[in-house]
Amino acid sequence: MPAANSQPRRAHSGNRRDEAARLAVLHAADDLLVEHGFGALTIESIARRAGVAKQTIYRWWPSKVEILLDTLIEDSGKRFPVPAEQPTAESIRGYLRDFARFLTRDPAGKVLLALIAEAQHDPETAKRLHERYLDPRRTQESDMLARAIEADEIAPSLGPEATLDALTGPIVYCALRGSSIPRALVDTLVEDLLKPASKPAPSP
Secondary structure, eight states: OOOOSSOOOOOOTTOHHHHHHHHHHHHHHHHHHHHHOTTTOOHHHHHHHHTSOHHHHHHHOSSHHHHHHHHHHHHHHHHSOOOOSOOOHHHHHHHHHHHHHHHHHOHHHHHHHHHHHHHTTOHHHHHHHIIIIIHHHHHHHHHHHHHHHHTTSOOOSSOHHHHHHHHHHHHHHHHHHTOOOOHHHHHHHIIIIIOOOOOOOOOO
């Protein structure tokens, strides 16, 4: 899994009509992806659904992958932001539950799954997915774990990278298979992998 090194292209911020068109394009793209799949998604169909000219889309985005990445970055930042406060085992559990909900119930979660699938045979999609989404979020997640360890909130037996893989991998795999993600799965991952550090008893 896994802010972005390469900022998404934006419409002119001073023009409300441009912003409305930009949002219409993003919403159209993730709706059409859910309805018809990545292969059938085209700039032409997005333009028709959004009610904008095809040239307008090409002025802001070079490809449908970049449109989907903008959708993914914006929606994941709203739906399951990496906790900014001092992380605990419980806040990490909540983050993983939100991630599972995002993948199984949110149209933008389908965008992430589609881009992961496309990245397996398209090197350019893989490059852009890593640069704009996976790597920046992974950095935030690694920092979350590091801060929790430093504060003695968790005591994972694996290294940070392996811990993140073990926490998020089963969730993504279930979503790719189209199966549900039980709360018990997330609970077990947290309890077995993070081994929340026991607090010393207060001095008498």
